Amino acid sequence: MAADLSPIDKAKFLAAKRAIDFVEGGMKLGLGTGSTAAWMVRCLAERIREEGLRVVGVPTSSRTAQLATQLGVPITTLDEAKWLDLTIDGADEFDGNLNLIKGGGAALLQEKIVATASDQMIVIADAAKDVTQLGAFPLPVEVIPFGWQTTKALVEETLVSLDVLNRDVTLRMNGAAPLVTDESNYILDLHLKRIGNPRQLALVLNQIPGVVENGLFIDICDIVVIGHADGRVTVRDINSGETEEDRVEFVPTSNIFADLD
Numbered sequence: 023m024a025a026d027l028s029p030i031d032k033a034k035f036l037a038a039k040r041a042i043d044f045v046e047g048g049m050k051l052g053l054g055t056g057s058t059a060a061w062m063v064r065c066l067a068e069r070i071r072e073e074g075l076r077v078v079g080v081p082t083s084s085r086t087a088q089l090a091t092q093l094g095v096p097i098t099t100l101d102e103a104k105w106l107d108l109t110i111d112g113a114d115e116f117d118g119n120l121n122l123i124k125g126g127g128a129a130l131l132q133e134k135i136v137a138t139a140s141d142q143m144i145v146i147a148d149a150a151k152d153v154t155q156l157g158a159f160p161l162p163v164e165v166i167p168f169g170w171q172t173t174k175a176l177v178e179e180t181l182v183s184l185d186v187l188n189r190d191v192t193l194r195m196n197g198a199a200p201l202v203t204d205e206s207n208y209i210l211d212l213h214l215k216r217i218g219n220p221r222q223l224a225l226v227l228n229q230i231p232g233v234v235e236n237g238l239f240i241d242i243c244d245i246v247v248i249g250h251a252d253g254r255v256t257v258r259d260i261n262s263g264e265t266e267e268d269r270v271e272f273v274p275t276s277n278i279f280a281d282l283d
């Protein structure tokens with residue numbers, strides 16, 4: 023089964039596998055959302071099975087909650103856990119300051135709440151997510167359905183006032199209907215191509231009535247673990263300024279890969 027992984031999936035798996043080394047017994051963990059985070063949940067489940075590791079996870083989406091439960095990873099709510107030791111999550115883009123765009127999987131609201139309530143956030147990603155400037159990936163903004171078209175117009179006006187050149191804003195769809203998030207909101211995708219000042223944009227967007235949260239994660243991520251399809255894994259720590267590179271053995275153990283479709 024594992025031999026069938028695409029290079030990108032292999033890179034995602036390796037990043038997830040390496041990041042799970044940071045998990046220690048007794049930790050309360052934020053469990054991210056997306057395909058890379060799904061590998062992380064699988065690797066965590068393997069450590070729980072094989073080492074008897076005792077941890078509890080707070081999922082950032084209904085999808086992740088379902089996967090964790092299916093794989094035997096104990097979960098709880100953020101209200102129950104209150105504060106977390108570590109969150110491990112994917113990202114759509116990260117820059118040299120480890121600022122992120124997230125929300126490609128429409129889970130940015132819970133993801134940001136959970137990551138902010140953690141002592142440490144580790145992002146796991148394939149190397150294609152590493153960018154010099156954020157913005158090629160459309161920036162997701164979660165808005166409440168009530169008056170969303172007015173909110174969209176206000177977002178567009180805000181982009182004009184910030185002299186943003188590319189400012190196409192689209193409502194994310196799920197077939198013929200708007201996509202609805204776990205928190206019953208809509209997602210606007212801002213096609214900006216480049217974001218000159220992510221910190222300013224993140225602050226200004228959240229001032230608009232109807233905007234619940236945006237997908238810019240500023241000063242939240244501490245470490246990025248980057249997987250490469252050739253087996254290399256790079257670990258970059260923004261606080262120490264250190265970057266390490268090692269190799270992660272790709273052992274396609276049946277337990278991790280067995281129940282994949």
Ligand SMILES: O=C(CO)[C@H](O)[C@H](O)COP(=O)(O)O
Nearest residue numbers: 056057058112125126127129
């Ligand atoms: O922010 C996210 C979900 O809201 C994901 O972490 C992000 O979209 C990356 O996804 P993937 O690991 O599938 O590339």
